[in-house]
Amino acid sequence: MRSRINWFGVAGGAGLIALVAVSVFVPWWQLRVGDSVVAANVSPIYTNFDLIGNSFTVPLVFAINLSCILLSVAGGVVMLLYSVMPTKPYAKRLLGFSYRTPLLFIIVFVIGLFVLTFLIQALFSFSVPIVGSTVIQLPQYMMPEGMNVSVQLSADFLWPFYLAVASAVLCIVARVYHGRLTPLSSPAVVSAPSASTVVPPA
Amino acid sequence: MQVLGLVLILLNVGAIVGPIAGVVVVYHNNLEEIVVPPEVKQIVGETIETLTLSSPNDSGNLPDDGSSSNVNLQLPQYVSASFDPVARTVTALFSFINPFNVSLAINSLSSDVRCHAHDFLLGNSALSNSVEIASMQTADLTVVFTYSEAAQQHFQSEHAGETVVNVDLTNIAVNISGITLETPETYNVDIPISL
Numbered sequence: 001m002r003s004r005i006n007w008f009g010v011a012g013g014a015g016l017i018a019l020v021a022v023s024v025f026v027p028w029w030q031l032r033v034g035d036s037v038v039a040a041n042v043s044p045i046y047t048n049f050d051l052i053g054n055s056f057t058v059p060l061v062f063a064i065n066l067s068c069i070l071l072s073v074a075g076g077v078v079m080l081l082y083s084v085m086p087t088k089p090y091a092k093r094l095l096g097f098s099y100r101t102p103l104l105f106i107i108v109f110v111i112g113l114f115v116l117t118f119l120i121q122a123l124f125s126f127s128v129p130i131v132g133s134t135v136i137q138l139p140q141y142m143m144p145e146g147m148n149v150s151v152q153l154s155a156d157f158l159w160p161f162y163l164a165v166a167s168a169v170l171c172i173v174a175r176v177y178h179g180r181l182t183p184l185s186s187p188a189v190v191s192a193p194s195a196s197t198v199v200p201p202a
Numbered sequence: 203m204q205v206l207g208l209v210l211i212l213l214n215v216g217a218i219v220g221p222i223a224g225v226v227v228v229y230h231n232n233l234e235e236i237v238v239p240p241e242v243k244q245i246v247g248e249t250i251e252t253l254t255l256s257s258p259n260d261s262g263n264l265p266d267d268g269s270s271s272n273v274n275l276q277l278p279q280y281v282s283a284s285f286d287p288v289a290r291t292v293t294a295l296f297s298f299i300n301p302f303n304v305s306l307a308i309n310s311l312s313s314d315v316r317c318h319a320h321d322f323l324l325g326n327s328a329l330s331n332s333v334e335i336a337s338m339q340t341a342d343l344t345v346v347f348t349y350s351e352a353a354q355q356h357f358q359s360e361h362a363g364e365t366v367v368n369v370d371l372t373n374i375a376v377n378i379s380g381i382t383l384e385t386p387e388t389y390n391v392d393i394p395i396s397l
Binding site: 034036 | 206207210213214216217218220221222224225228229235236237238239241242245302303304306307337378379380381382383384385386
């Protein structure tokens with residue numbers, strides 16, 4: 001007997017909720033200056049900055065993070081609800097609401113990183129790596145006269161980013177698998193109106 | 203079904219608009235703080251703008267109460283030196299204050315050493331070992347100055363009978379926790395040239 005639970009959806013939904021929990025503590029992407037004297041800990045869920053032993057957040061970014069937390073939790077819960085009743089009439093609407101959430105986060109996040117590094121390059125004339133490390137020379141106008149400052153920058157995607165990718169993949173697979181679950185119920189749904197179909201007289 | 207769709211749309215809109223509207227309401231008196239929070243201004247005021255390498259002859263200004271106000275990253279302060287004629291080295295001891303709330307690693311420190319009176323290049327100096335300095339603490343840095351044979355002849359010809367020579371440390375480069383600072387400042391010290 002075929003299961004009426006979309007297990008991919010269960011895993012994707014649970015992964016999405018777990019992602020929110022872990023992303024509060026571990027960022028998706030981290031940029032370190034020197035030996036972490038300055039660091040940017042970035043994720044759609046929680047973004048903060050460390051500056052020589054002081055940590056701070058930007059209120060606007062915090063608001064966006066809060067939006068992402070609410071959307072993620074809602075997406076995860078709705079995906080779980082869908083997954084345990086994938087053949088209900090409203091299941092597809094639940095699935096449509098939730099399966100795109102992690103994918104959209106990843107796309108917007110990665111595009112955002114590229115835009116950010118492009119902006120830094122354009123504004124400050126030095127490049128920030130998205131992955132890997134590089135040594136940059138700070139522009140002279142940022143420094144006291146005659147002083148040269150070169151800084152090692154290193155950046156990496158951390159494991160919650162890959163958890164987000166896994167969740168997104170599971171949610172998409174859940175969407176694809178939904179097509180294989182629904183034919184079980186479709187005959188009943190489709191046959192009901194056909195039985196009562198009245199052919200109008202010619 | 204339509205009610206469910208409406209609820210999901212409202213959930214989306216509320217999750218996006220709610221937090222942003224909340225932040226705008228909280229910071230409506232000073233919208234600039236939405237992007238540049240007061241903590242950043244404070245940190246910049248206390249740290250970045252005072253991140254000027256002060257004169258080595260200035261006295262250290264680590265606050266007595268251990269707070270981070272008026273922090274000032276200074277070049278290492280010269281303490282003492284010892285002379286080894288066989289190895290042609292002068293081992294100098296410097297103290298360095300870490301005025302920040304984070305531990306720092308002095309990975310390297312190097313400079314050229316020139317005779318102050320004659321602007322003669324005597325050799326170069328380098329940090330013997332990297333040093334980790336805890337927040338608000340002072341640590342000793344051991345810097346070894348290796349002078350050349352030409353420098354030895356310079357001492358014999360130009361500084362005969364002197365026990366100390368006034369030298370300038372130039373082209374100073376310090377690597378602090380992965381950040382390399384090259385300063386145009388000259389560091390003037392007396393070093394022993396006899397036992």
